[in-house]
Amino acid sequence: xxxxxxxxxxxxxxxxxxxxxxxxxxxxxxxxxxxxxxxxxxxxxxxxxxxxxxxxxxxxxxxxxxxxxxxxxxxxxxxxxxxxxxxxxxxxxxxxxxxxxxxxxxxxxxxxxxxxxxxxxxxxxxxxxxxxxxxxxxxxxxxxxxxxxxxxxxxxxxxxxxxxxxxxxxxxxxxxxxxxxxxxxxxxxxxxxxxxxxxxxxxxxxxxxxxxxxxxxxxxxxxxxxxxxxxxxxxxxxxxxxxxxxxxxxxxxxxxxxxxxxxxxxxxx
Numbered sequence: 001x002x003x004x005x006x007x008x009x010x011x012x013x014x015x016x017x018x019x020x021x022x023x024x025x026x027x028x029x030x031x032x033x034x035x036x037x038x039x040x041x042x043x044x045x046x047x048x049x050x051x052x053x054x055x056x057x058x059x060x061x062x063x064x065x066x067x068x069x070x071x072x073x074x075x076x077x078x079x080x081x082x083x084x085x086x087x088x089x090x091x092x093x094x095x096x097x098x099x100x101x102x103x104x105x106x107x108x109x110x111x112x113x114x115x116x117x118x119x120x121x122x123x124x125x126x127x128x129x130x131x132x133x134x135x136x137x138x139x140x141x142x143x144x145x146x147x148x149x150x151x152x153x154x155x156x157x158x159x160x161x162x163x164x165x166x167x168x169x170x171x172x173x174x175x176x177x178x179x180x181x182x183x184x185x186x187x188x189x190x191x192x193x194x195x196x197x198x199x200x201x202x203x204x205x206x207x208x209x210x211x212x213x214x215x216x217x218x219x220x221x222x223x224x225x226x227x228x229x230x231x232x233x234x235x236x237x238x239x240x241x242x243x244x245x246x247x248x249x250x251x252x253x254x255x256x257x258x259x260x261x262x263x264x265x266x267x268x269x
Contacts, residue, residue: 004028004209004263006040006142008060008067013038016125016235021055021071024140024147026169026263028207035170036237040261041149042168043071043136048160048247052077053133067140073133077125136163139256147261153245162246167213167261169202171232174211174239178203178266186239190229199228202239208266213241215259222248224257 005027012018015036023039025032038044045053055071062068134157139150153163177184178201186202193199201212216224222245230239245257 004145006145006147006263008069008140011039015237019056019127020075021058023069023138023166024067024142028204028209031173031207033169033173033204033207033209035172036235037168037170037240038166038238039169040147040167041069041138041140041151042166043073043138043151044164044166045073045133045136045157046162046164046246047133048158053130054127055136056129065141067142068137069140070135070137072135074129074131076128076130076133078128138165145263148258149261150256150258152256157246157248159249160247162244162248165243165245165257165259166240167242168238168240169211171230171237171239173204173206174202174209174230176203176205177201178210183266186230187228189231190227190242193226193228199226199241202228202230203266205266210262210264210266211240212262212264213259214262216243216257222246 006024007027009025011022011025011032011034013020013022013034013036017036017038020038021042022034023041025034025039027033043055047053053073054075054077055073056075057072059070060067134153137152139152141148149165149167151165157163171186175186177186180200183203183205184200198212198214201210203210213226213228216226225244227242227244228240229242231237241261243257243259
């Protein structure tokens with residue numbers, strides 16, 4: 001099997017998220033498996049008012065084999081038409097996303113009219129540079145086919161905010177789920193995972209790779225929600241896992257949250 005490489009490199013990305021700061025990238029040989037996904041250990045912050053903050057800038061520093069990447073939350077995603085954001089459209093879209101998340105079995109059906117409707121109405125996300133909302137530092141240690149992640153949030157959160165730790169690769173490669181023994185149907189968009197249970201892996205049948213998440217350790221003292229998902233449309237092409245911390249009742253620093261991402265053979269020959 002060709003080598004799986006997990007690296008810290010600059011990468012603009014693809015599709016709707018092009019230009020946002022990625023986490024670690026995953027390659028199989030020379031094939032970039034990250035695609036439109038946000039990589040391993042990227043971040044977003046969903047504010048109480050419905051706005052979502054991302055990063056376009058970051059700083060890296062190393063302590064031995066431990067990478068510390070600090071993301072500055074300097075970009076706000078809103079929804080609008082013809083490149084102009086709209087508070088009304090943003091509230092309408094965010095309300096729809098909330099309902100969508102609560103109905104995982106209907107997500108495939110619900111998504112069918114969304115892309116044509118967005119095209120017809122010329123509705124798209126608008127990424128606007130804003131004064132930095134704060135920062136999130138993610139520490140990553142890479143070993144063979146594995147990333148151990150620890151994230152510390154500092155100065156970014158306010159009451160009612162939710163911090164999202166994103167681990168996404170390309171849905172063009174990770175087309176299936178996996179039950180630990182055999183491939184299964186992929187998840188329907190985002191789905192919430194049962195508390196206390198690790199999510200089932202995702203599977204790339206071309207490269208025979210399982211993409212899995214272990215943890216997190218439940219020691220953050222804040223609400224933890226784990227999601228698994230996959231979406232592939234005209235401008236979305238991701239598959240992976242997200243850890244949501246919040247909504248937060250008390251602003252301030254949050255103890256480090258730890259989890260592990262693995263890329264391993266799906267079938268041992």
